[in-house]
Amino acid sequence: MARPVQYNVKNEGGKPIQVVGAPEGFSGEGFFTAKLSDVVGLARKNSIWPLPFATSCCGIEFMATMASHYDLSRFGAERVGFSPRQCDLLMVMGTIAKKMGPVVRQVYLQMAEPRWVLSVGACASSGGIFDTYSVLQGIDQIIPVDVYVPGCPPRPEAIIDGFMKIQELVGKESIRRRNGEQYKQLMESYGIQ
Amino acid sequence: MELTNDIIKQRLAEKFGDQVSRFEETYGMLSFEAPKELNLKVLQFLFDDEVLQFRFLTDLCAVNYPDDKGRELAVVYHLHNLVNNVRLRFKVFTPVETPDVFSATAIHAGANWMERETYDFFGVNFVGHPNLKRILNVDEMDYFPLRKEYPLEDQTRIDKDDAMFGR
Numbered sequence: 001m002a003r004p005v006q007y008n009v010k011n012e013g014g015k016p017i018q019v020v021g022a023p024e025g026f027s028g029e030g031f032f033t034a035k036l037s038d039v040v041g042l043a044r045k046n047s048i049w050p051l052p053f054a055t056s057c058c059g060i061e062f063m064a065t066m067a068s069h070y071d072l073s074r075f076g077a078e079r080v081g082f083s084p085r086q087c088d089l090l091m092v093m094g095t096i097a098k099k100m101g102p103v104v105r106q107v108y109l110q111m112a113e114p115r116w117v118l119s120v121g122a123c124a125s126s127g128g129i130f131d132t133y134s135v136l137q138g139i140d141q142i143i144p145v146d147v148y149v150p151g152c153p154p155r156p157e158a159i160i161d162g163f164m165k166i167q168e169l170v171g172k173e174s175i176r177r178r179n180g181e182q183y184k185q186l187m188e189s190y191g192i193q
Numbered sequence: 194m195e196l197t198n199d200i201i202k203q204r205l206a207e208k209f210g211d212q213v214s215r216f217e218e219t220y221g222m223l224s225f226e227a228p229k230e231l232n233l234k235v236l237q238f239l240f241d242d243e244v245l246q247f248r249f250l251t252d253l254c255a256v257n258y259p260d261d262k263g264r265e266l267a268v269v270y271h272l273h274n275l276v277n278n279v280r281l282r283f284k285v286f287t288p289v290e291t292p293d294v295f296s297a298t299a300i301h302a303g304a305n306w307m308e309r310e311t312y313d314f315f316g317v318n319f320v321g322h323p324n325l326k327r328i329l330n331v332d333e334m335d336y337f338p339l340r341k342e343y344p345l346e347d348q349t350r351i352d353k354d355d356a357m358f359g360r
Contacts, residue, residue: 099329133334133338
């Protein structure tokens with residue numbers, strides 16, 4: 001029998017509801033102090049705006065991930081932006097042909113810092129089964145990638161797992177990392193200013 | 194009167210004599226060959242002739258036969274008579290060193306993109322084509338990938354260890 005709606009709304013099952021905890025800090029009467037980077041990280045990681053770049057079957061799995069059953073909005077990512085300038089996370093899902101490469105790169109360049117990239121599926125990560133003259137053998141040849149999700153295609157659980165790994169990165173990232181020498185070198189190695 | 198393969202064969206033979214050759218009927222579909230210099234004349238005849246009326250170019254593609262010296266590249270025209278619903282294939286062969294074939298764009302406007310695609314993948318140089326440049330592959334590509342002289346796998350890969358793939 002289907003569960004009544006109130007089960008989810010009123011939590012009559014008595015299951016613990018996970019609420020994002022406060023960052024580490026010092027609290028007293030009427031005040032709370034914490035590191036700014038923790039607070040910013042907390043805010044960022046729970047409000048990631050994904051930009052889906054779906055070119056094939058992994059994109060279908062992403063649709064399931066966004067839909068009610070798996071529901072990516074539970075992670076604060078219900079706002080899928082279709083303008084790269086608004087988005088934080090580029091989700092590349094599917095085979096990227098060499099001719100599509102400059103488009104992916106352009107989209108990445110149009111995103112504002114800080115930005116992250118999730119490469120979903122075998123094709124985006126390595127070219128997958130398409131070991132051929134027309135297919136880019138992994139998007140990391142043209143843009144830096146933060147998290148790779150394996151699978152052909154990966155199940156929605158795997159995409160969510162990848163997304164949570166991204167959240168972890170976002171939450172822990174130092175505010176100054178993007179000005180760091182290492183980050184600049186990484187961008188340099190891709191020829192990105 | 195029904196348009197049969199025999200009638201097509203007969204009319205072509207009347208017009209072009211010995212120059213059209215290698216008539217075959219695979220699964221009932223007629224295919225024949227002509228010298229590449231005659232390709233436009235044959236296409237025009239097939240188009241204009243009152244009986245034949247092959248006025249729709251279904252497809253245009255090439256085939257590479259690397260072992261057939263002097264006839265390495267075949268350009269295949271798939272034609273359709275829409276009045277009688279009859280199809281045929283017409284082939285011309287060209288050596289791979291001089292892959293020049295006259296463009297059919299003047300007769301069939303639809304040949305434009307198909308010839309670009311054929312050029313893109315096989316490097317057939319369609320003489321008289323208004324805009325012969327790559328259509329599907331990246332513009333920077335400096336070879337014709339569907340010729341059988343190249344390995345199938347991407348040679349730009351650096352992460353593949355042959356030992357792991359049994360080679």
